[in-house]
Amino acid sequence: MSEPQVVASRYAAGGGAASEASSRGRLWRAAVKWPMYAVAVMPVLLAAGWRLGQGLGLRPGQLLLFLLAAVLLLAWENLANDVFDADTGVDTHGKPHSVVNLTGRRDRVLALANGCLVVGLGLMALVALRSSAVVLLLVLACCGLGYLYQGPPFRLGYRGLGEPLCWLAFGPCATAAALLALAPAGEGAGGVPWGDALLLGSGPALATTLVLFCSHFHQVDEDAAHGKRSPVVRLGTRRAAGLVPWFVAAALALQWAPVLLGWWPLTALLGAIGLPPARALIRLLGEEHHRPERIVGSKFLALRFQAFNGLGLACGLALGPWLTALAGR
Numbered sequence: 118m119s120e121p122q123v124v125a126s127r128y129a130a131g132g133g134a135a136s137e138a139s140s141r142g143r144l145w146r147a148a149v150k151w152p153m154y155a156v157a158v159m160p161v162l163l164a165a166g167w168r169l170g171q172g173l174g175l176r177p178g179q180l181l182l183f184l185l186a187a188v189l190l191l192a193w194e195n196l197a198n199d200v201f202d203a204d205t206g207v208d209t210h211g212k213p214h215s216v217v218n219l220t221g222r223r224d225r226v227l228a229l230a231n232g233c234l235v236v237g238l239g240l241m242a243l244v245a246l247r248s249s250a251v252v253l254l255l256v257l258a259c260c261g262l263g264y265l266y267q268g269p270p271f272r273l274g275y276r277g278l279g280e281p282l283c284w285l286a287f288g289p290c291a292t293a294a295a296l297l298a299l300a301p302a303g304e305g306a307g308g309v310p311w312g313d314a315l316l317l318g319s320g321p322a323l324a325t326t327l328v329l330f331c332s333h334f335h336q337v338d339e340d341a342a343h344g345k346r347s348p349v350v351r352l353g354t355r356r357a358a359g360l361v362p363w364f365v366a367a368a369l370a371l372q373w374a375p376v377l378l379g380w381w382p383l384t385a386l387l388g389a390i391g392l393p394p395a396r397a398l399i400r401l402l403g404e405e406h407h408r409p410e411r412i413v414g415s416k417f418l419a420l421r422f423q424a425f426n427g428l429g430l431a432c433g434l435a436l437g438p439w440l441t442a443l444a445g446r
């Protein structure tokens with residue numbers, strides 16, 4: 118049984134005030150899911166690593182503002198997701214750690230979500246003022262993709278189209294925005310750096326997309342019952358689990374190809390530090406894909422792969438010239 122399910126069953130069975138308080142604490146921690154914010158900070162950390170490795174300057178103020186804004190925008194996405202999923206009923210029984218289920222205040226959660234969106238976009242506007250207006254347009258595109266994923270009347274995630282939207286948002290769009298935000302004002306006048314953004318963001322965004330893909334496994338029955346045709350509902354858990362090694366291989370291949378082509382330093386292979394959690398994830402889903410209670414943590418294993426892989430790549434790109442210089446001495 119997953120932690121939220123354990124907590125929910127303790128509620129149902131009744132218990133002392135102390136155990137109830139600790140159960141609520143656990144549900145709140147599951148609701149906040151702070152490790153998830155690794156996906157929001159990665160595009161700008163990759164852009165920072167890439168610029169350092171190219172010997173280009175960094176703008177720490179822009180980096181910090183972008184980080185904060187990205188976290189607020191992902192908080193919007195998640196709070197709004199709880200509101201929209203409460204409206205369709207998909208979270209009513211399967212997700213006791215939905216903020217709407219925890220507070221019982223749908224409208225206040227929606228107001229908080231909208232507050233995060235407004236402040237997040239306000240901070241991005243500040244970043245754009247100090248770099249290029251295109252940053253704000255690209256981030257608005259990310260938010261639009263986030264809305265298409267879950268908001269009425271679109272709800273494309275319910276039709277199994279969430280994964281491509283996720284890749285587009287965290288890959289080319291967010292990476293291009295981050296590259297422009299960190300460049301000195303005027304440097305971005307040459308337009309959107311799609312080439313660099315695709316090269317740098319494609320592999321890590323596949324790792325982020327794998328997190329979303331893995332988040333569907335343990336809730337496949339609830340999703341199917343509420344008409345949410347996630348890719349795991351469509352494919353079945355066995356075939357979906359068979360795709361996980363391909364996600365990992367493609368994410369790594371997209372990062373190793375530029376090294377083999379001599380475009381990136383050898384140190385960019387440091388992204389391979391994400392491999393141990395990826396192997397554990399492949400094994401877990403390969404063996405237990407049909408047992409929801411055993412695989413509820415699979416999304417967090419995927420997240421560990423995403424975080425270690427992205428951080429390794431960002432550090433490897435930044436450190437490349439230093440190590441080359443050291444080796445040349």
Ligand SMILES: C/C(=C\COP(=O)(O)OP(=O)(O)O)CCC[C@H](C)CCC[C@H](C)CCCC(C)C
Nearest residue numbers: 157187190194198259260263266282283286291
């Ligand atoms: C909310 C997302 C997944 C949750 O989906 P689900 O409903 O299946 O979850 P539960 O079962 O737990 O309820 C992620 C959706 C990602 C989306 C396609 C793209 C979001 C883009 C961000 C808003 C942009 C962030 C800013 C950028 C600059 C990094």
Ligand SMILES: O=C(O)C1=CC(=O)c2ccccc2C1=O
Nearest residue numbers: 153156191195283325328329332
């Ligand atoms: O709650 C979740 O399952 C997810 C939340 C989220 O913000 C996100 C962002 C990018 C990829 C996957 C996910 C989730 O799975």
